[in-house]
Amino acid sequence: MAATIEAYLREQAAKTTLRFLTCGSVDDGKSTLIGRLLYDSKLIFEDQLAALEADSKRLGTQGEAIDLALLVDGLAAEREQGITIDVAYRFFATDRRKFVVADTPGHEQYTRNMATGASNADVAVILVDARKGVLTQTRRHSYIVSLFGIRNVVLAVNKMDLVDYGETVFREIVDDYANFARALGDLDIHAIPMSALKGDNVTHRSTAMDWYRGPTLLEHLETVQVDHDLAARPFRLPVQWVNRPNLDFRGFAGTVTSGQVRPGDAVRVLPSGRESTVTRIVTLDGDLAEAQPGQAITLVLADEIDISRGDVIVAAAAPPQVSDQLAVHLLWMSDQAMYPGRQYYLKTGTRTVPCVVTELKHTVNVNTMETQPAKSLGLNEVGVANVSLGQRLAFEPFRENRELGSFILIDRQTNATVGAGLFDFALRRADNIVWQALAVDKAHRAALKHQQPCVIWLTGLSGSGKSTIANLLESRLHDLGRHTYLLDGDNVRHGLNRDLGFTEADRVENIRRVGETAKLMVDAGLITIVSFISPFRSERRMVRGLLEAGEFIEVFVDTPLEVCEARDPKGLYRRARAGEIANFTGISSDYEPPEQPELHIQTVACTPEQGAERIMQALAERGIIPGF
Amino acid sequence: MTPLTHLQRLEAESIFIMREVLAESENPVMLYSIGKDSSVMLHLAMKAFHPARPPFPLLHVDTTWKFREMIEFRDNLARDLGLDLIVHINREGVEQGIGPFSHGSQVHTDVMKTQALKQALDRYGFDAAFGGARRDEEKSRAKERVFSFRDAQHRWDPKNQRPELWHLYNGRVRKGESIRVFPLSNWTELDIWQYIYQENIPIVPLYFAKERPVVERNGMLIMVDDERMPLREDERPEPRMVRFRTLGCYPLTGAVESTAADLPSIIEEMLVSRTSERQGRAIDHDASASMEKKKQEGYF
Numbered sequence: 001m002a003a004t005i006e007a008y009l010r011e012q013a014a015k016t017t018l019r020f021l022t023c024g025s026v027d028d029g030k031s032t033l034i035g036r037l038l039y040d041s042k043l044i045f046e047d048q049l050a051a052l053e054a055d056s057k058r059l060g061t062q063g064e065a066i067d068l069a070l071l072v073d074g075l076a077a078e079r080e081q082g083i084t085i086d087v088a089y090r091f092f093a094t095d096r097r098k099f100v101v102a103d104t105p106g107h108e109q110y111t112r113n114m115a116t117g118a119s120n121a122d123v124a125v126i127l128v129d130a131r132k133g134v135l136t137q138t139r140r141h142s143y144i145v146s147l148f149g150i151r152n153v154v155l156a157v158n159k160m161d162l163v164d165y166g167e168t169v170f171r172e173i174v175d176d177y178a179n180f181a182r183a184l185g186d187l188d189i190h191a192i193p194m195s196a197l198k199g200d201n202v203t204h205r206s207t208a209m210d211w212y213r214g215p216t217l218l219e220h221l222e223t224v225q226v227d228h229d230l231a232a233r234p235f236r237l238p239v240q241w242v243n244r245p246n247l248d249f250r251g252f253a254g255t256v257t258s259g260q261v262r263p264g265d266a267v268r269v270l271p272s273g274r275e276s277t278v279t280r281i282v283t284l285d286g287d288l289a290e291a292q293p294g295q296a297i298t299l300v301l302a303d304e305i306d307i308s309r310g311d312v313i314v315a316a317a318a319p320p321q322v323s324d325q326l327a328v329h330l331l332w333m334s335d336q337a338m339y340p341g342r343q344y345y346l347k348t349g350t351r352t353v354p355c356v357v358t359e360l361k362h363t364v365n366v367n368t369m370e371t372q373p374a375k376s377l378g379l380n381e382v383g384v385a386n387v388s389l390g391q392r393l394a395f396e397p398f399r400e401n402r403e404l405g406s407f408i409l410i411d412r413q414t415n416a417t418v419g420a421g422l423f424d425f426a427l428r429r430a431d432n433i434v435w436q437a438l439a440v441d442k443a444h445r446a447a448l449k450h451q452q453p454c455v456i457w458l459t460g461l462s463g464s465g466k467s468t469i470a471n472l473l474e475s476r477l478h479d480l481g482r483h484t485y486l487l488d489g490d491n492v493r494h495g496l497n498r499d500l501g502f503t504e505a506d507r508v509e510n511i512r513r514v515g516e517t518a519k520l521m522v523d524a525g526l527i528t529i530v531s532f533i534s535p536f537r538s539e540r541r542m543v544r545g546l547l548e549a550g551e552f553i554e555v556f557v558d559t560p561l562e563v564c565e566a567r568d569p570k571g572l573y574r575r576a577r578a579g580e581i582a583n584f585t586g587i588s589s590d591y592e593p594p595e596q597p598e599l600h601i602q603t604v605a606c607t608p609e610q611g612a613e614r615i616m617q618a619l620a621e622r623g624i625i626p627g628f
Numbered sequence: 629m630t631p632l633t634h635l636q637r638l639e640a641e642s643i644f645i646m647r648e649v650l651a652e653s654e655n656p657v658m659l660y661s662i663g664k665d666s667s668v669m670l671h672l673a674m675k676a677f678h679p680a681r682p683p684f685p686l687l688h689v690d691t692t693w694k695f696r697e698m699i700e701f702r703d704n705l706a707r708d709l710g711l712d713l714i715v716h717i718n719r720e721g722v723e724q725g726i727g728p729f730s731h732g733s734q735v736h737t738d739v740m741k742t743q744a745l746k747q748a749l750d751r752y753g754f755d756a757a758f759g760g761a762r763r764d765e766e767k768s769r770a771k772e773r774v775f776s777f778r779d780a781q782h783r784w785d786p787k788n789q790r791p792e793l794w795h796l797y798n799g800r801v802r803k804g805e806s807i808r809v810f811p812l813s814n815w816t817e818l819d820i821w822q823y824i825y826q827e828n829i830p831i832v833p834l835y836f837a838k839e840r841p842v843v844e845r846n847g848m849l850i851m852v853d854d855e856r857m858p859l860r861e862d863e864r865p866e867p868r869m870v871r872f873r874t875l876g877c878y879p880l881t882g883a884v885e886s887t888a889a890d891l892p893s894i895i896e897e898m899l900v901s902r903t904s905e906r907q908g909r910a911i912d913h914d915a916s917a918s919m920e921k922k923k924q925e926g927y928f
Contacts, residue, residue, distance in 0.1 A: 005892040008899075012822055017634045086789065088770045089763045091816045098634045100814060112791055119793035240647040245680035253676070255644045255795075284678040294632045296643035296676070309651050333791050347796050350651070408796045415800035417790040 015093070018221055021102040021117040021150075023141040024127030029158045033127065033196035034103050037218065038092055040203040086110075087117040096222040106137055111144060111366060111380040112333040115420060118148040119406070122226040125154040125217070130163045130193070134176045136367045142177075143366055146184040147329065147382065147422070149402055152226055153181075155191040156217060161198050165208040183369065190224075192217050230293040234318035235259030235267070236396075236404055238349035239311045243298055251282055251298035252307055254350065257403035259315060261299070262290040266316035269307050270394035275316050276303040310351030312394040312404070320396045320404060323426035324389040329364075329398075330357070331382050334411070334418035338377040344418065346389060348407035354390030355409065361385060377419075386427060398422035445525030449483045452624040453522040455547060456615060459534045459594060460557035461586050462572055463564035465603045465611070469557060470531040472612035477527060482625055485521050487514055488531040502583045508539055515543030522551055527624065535591045550622065555615060556597040561586050563604060635823055642669075642811040643676040644795060645774060646758070649809050650676075650683060652799040653756035659745075660686040660713070662698040663875045664831050665760030665812055668820055671829045672811060673758075674709070685712040687748055687757070691740035692717060693728055693877035695853050701832045714752070718744035728879040729858055736877070746782050749806060756799060756807045764816045774813045780804035821898065825891045834872045835894065837886040841865035848882035873898075 024030040090101040102117030124145040128138055155177055163169045174191045181187050192201055193212050200206035203218045236257045243251040265278045280300040281288040291297045299313060314320060332338050338357060346355035362371040364382045377383045398405030409419035446453050458466040470486055477484045497513055500506040511534050521528040534540055544552040565573040576584035583589045599618050601611045620628045649656050660666045673682040688702060706713035721739040728736040749757060763770045773789050775797045790798050799807050824831060842849045843863045852865040870883035888894045
């Protein structure tokens with residue numbers, strides 16, 4: 001007997017797995033169907049059967065007969081209410097395959113639980129009550145299933161016993177469904193008439209439906225081909241953990257999500273873009289000659305390059321895109337609605353990054369698939385949105401790779417999982433290498449203008465002479481054929497910032513907007529002159545932080561208050577002293593002089609022309625105006 | 629290229645889960661119960677972190693009523709593999725003389741197992757704990773997540789579980805909260821035995837049939853493992869060929885009559901058996917839905 005058992009074990013060990021989900025509503029007989037599969041594959045033990053008989057008498061809906069649904073509804077609340085609330089996972093095996101069933105609830109209020117079940121399934125079994133045909137819920141289940149990337153669908157037309165096993169009923173439902181499902185794209189639909197309660201066409205061929213010649217549900221599940229095609233795709237491995245047991249070993253542990261890898265393969269690490277070569281594929285059972293999708297391995301590379309958790313090691317010849325701005329589909333899973341602008345954590349692969357949903361374009365009605373504009377995304381709603389990430393990351397569109405194309409959103413306060421999403425495409429390419437090859441950037445624009453773009457930021461009291469110097473400076477640069485722009489109170493406060501006053505908060509916002517505008521102008525390749533009082537150090541520091549090192553040239557136009565007040569070109573000091581102007585810098589509001597400006601011009605010791613000339617010299621020294 | 633087999637898929641999934649926990653938690657621990665599932669879990673951990681040792685300690689909550697062979701096996705294994713083993717006993721429970729014979733299975737399990745576990749997790753400040761539970765064991769477990777969130781009181785809220793999609797496990801917790809992680813969630817009892825056979829994993833000899841002194845009590849065969857077991861007048865321990873399908877506290881664990889003395893025989897016996905493995909456990913029979921209730925209170 002031992003020999004037979006060993007043969008049996010070898011046979012068992014070679015079996016493959018099929019993961020499928022069942023979806024349907026309360027009365028479709030979904031739990032009964034799974035109970036039937038378990039019961040018929042003799043996976044219900046005597047003690048469970050005894051408990052089931054006791055439960056059936058107390059809670060069952062089948063009179064004296066045992067209620068198979070009670071086998072799978074595991075939570076007390078579910079048994080009491082006779083409904084399935086949460087996903088339950090069930091296991092059974094046949095001679096050909098092993099099966100993992102995700103039993104999912106069908107109510108609209110449990111859409112998120114259904115999505116959870118769908119996320120790891122290869123096949124979806126969608127139940128339809130033969131008496132009712134294709135309903136709103138059938139369409140909802142099918143939409144969620146297709147959204148979550150399942151291409152193999154079994155349309156299980158159940159309760160055929162209640163329609164006298166009629167072929168016409170079945171055909172009408174199948175045609176109806178096929179018409180609707182066309183909108184879902186490329187689904188492989190297989191329809192089976194059955195009665196889960198009586199056992200027709202579940203595991204045993206029905207004798208009541210001679211007109212149906214296709215396989216039973218179980219036969220279909222045993223033989224259906226679910227080719228994910230992952231092995232043929234380029235190699236990807238998200239790094240889970242860096243394994244450094246001692247100074248001599250540094251390995252990168254992770255699971256291959258697609259493609260194959262062998263020692264000698266050239267790989268790239270994303271998002272850094274560094275490249276190396278695989279030297280070993282390490283496992284406890286010895287080094288591997290190659291690894292395939294689904295295998296958990298540890299890679300050793302030839303070069304000492306910086307790699308940490310969250311990075312993705314990919315085939316050097318076929319890297320995925322890298323981005324921090326993405327268009328996504330989002331299923332909301334929390335009672336707390338999602339509003340654009342709110343901060344979440346996004347986890348994809350093995351990487352977690354800060355994330356903001358910048359724009360909600362529209363929601364999709366899960367019952368009708370119609371889109372409608374929306375300001376927020378509520379529980380169980382599906383929306384199309386743009387997200388902005390705190391860091392660039394490697395991704396693939398969900399339809400190409402489930403593992404690198406999916407993400408969850410996590411609430412930053414409660415740590416709850418609040419959303420599930422699918423990457424659709426990058427809004428802009430952030431892949432360094434591709435970027436340089438294809439995109440026009442700041443350096444390209446500047447090169448065309450034969451100059452280094454920068455911001456010359458003149459700060460000082462009202463009447464200190466900033467505007468005079470700024471105008472002279474711009475004229476000088478213009479005469480030399482340089483490309484410039486001057487931002488000052490006149491052209492900014494009257495347009496972009498006309499909604500702002502002179503309170504401290506408004507002054508802060510005023511400078512923020514000017515800073516951002518100046519940054520755009522630098523990006524455009526311009527030498528940008530800014531002439532603003534800008535009294536607070538923190539705001540000037542903020543603008544400096546927006547720019548790259550060396551791009552911000554702070555010029556302190558230093559004129560004593562009494563001199564400014566004596567000049568008073570616009571009569572503002574007089575009105576401020578008279579109390580007619582509130583928050584006037586130097587009188588009723590502080591001016592914080594720069595501590596370490598790039599240039600300090602004391603106007604009492606020089607003419608405005610000399611001041612402008614000093615700035616020109618400073619620009620020349622910095623290589624900003626080559627040839628001067 | 630041939631697709632991964634069922635066991636290869638399960639193994640890879642469990643390894644992925646363990647690595648995620650290690651990477652995302654600050655202070656993980658592996659609950660080690662000495663049973664066959666723990667043996668498989670530990671074997672998977674050796675694979676997951678090779679060539680490093682599993683970078684976390686093992687925690688055994690010792691009720692002081694475990695089979696002597698289990699304790700011996702535990703100590704030998706930890707020594708042979710060079711692992712860091714923490715044994716925690718609820719000393720207050722011991723001082724109060726709590727035991728299954730004097731206080732019944734419910735009180736004993738609550739004080740010496742559930743409370744003791746919470747004590748240990750609190751004392752060491754573990755924020756993630758691996759457990760060897762499987763979804764096929766029991767109905768409420770079938771609905772539990774792989775990463776099962778527990779609040780600061782170690783409670784499980786079945787109605788407020790974190791959705792778990794794809795392989796994106798959310799292990800984020802605030803101070804005091806923790807995650808119980810079940811890397812064997814998708815394994816069945818048969819998978820476990822097949823894997824033990826395939827990988828040649830050492831297990832406690834109690835799983836193999838042998839002549840052992842037992843008494844029959846309330847329909848269960850209880851092995852008289854030490855002198856603490858009070859015998860009724862009419863009870864005489866008699867040697868019978870028995871083995872255990874599951875291991876726990878000896879007074880609460882029923883033996884089955886069997887001659888299966890090696891792995892193939894055990895697997896063969898299991899294939900023709902018509903009772904589930906938890907049938908040998910007194911704890912599940914106490915009340916309908918008892919496991920769900922215990923888990924809500926902090927039981928693994």
